[in-house]
Amino acid sequence: MSEEHIYLFTGAVKSGKTSTLMKWMAGKSNLYGFLTPDQDGIRKFLDLRTGNISTMEVIEDFRSSDLLVGKFRFSNAIFQLGKEIIREAISTTSEYIIIDELGKLELDDKGFEPELNALIQWFKSERTSSRLIIVVRGSLLNKVLEKYQLKNVKIVTIDTFHEI
16 A cells, blocks of 8 residues: 555665765654664664654663663663654654664564564555655665565665655
């Protein structure tokens, strides 16, 4: 139904995907979701509903509930906030819903799962005028397409981002 309203924004790690989205968003309203920019070498979480920025990457005070991804530690509380935003996205009337990013954790059914899968499946089955933009690193693109059974989505890069 609305799989054509799903955009996978892909590229290499540290290629400027989040920065491109932040520049594109400037002056726009009717956005929903979140971005995870790096600020001063630390991963942050920008809630597009509120504009609040939280620290996503755990540097000190590691808790057993925090998530490990390679050499990085991420706050489980931030993932819970992201899941809440994703759950609420289904009922939003926002023009764009942005999820930054779908990565290794989600491919292993952790991180923003199962809420992210539910949102994707909702977009695939419902008629909506909203657009879903999901950031996916290039090396994971084929795994994402396979796991979520995405066939008619639009794949964009920094060079083709204007197509959104």
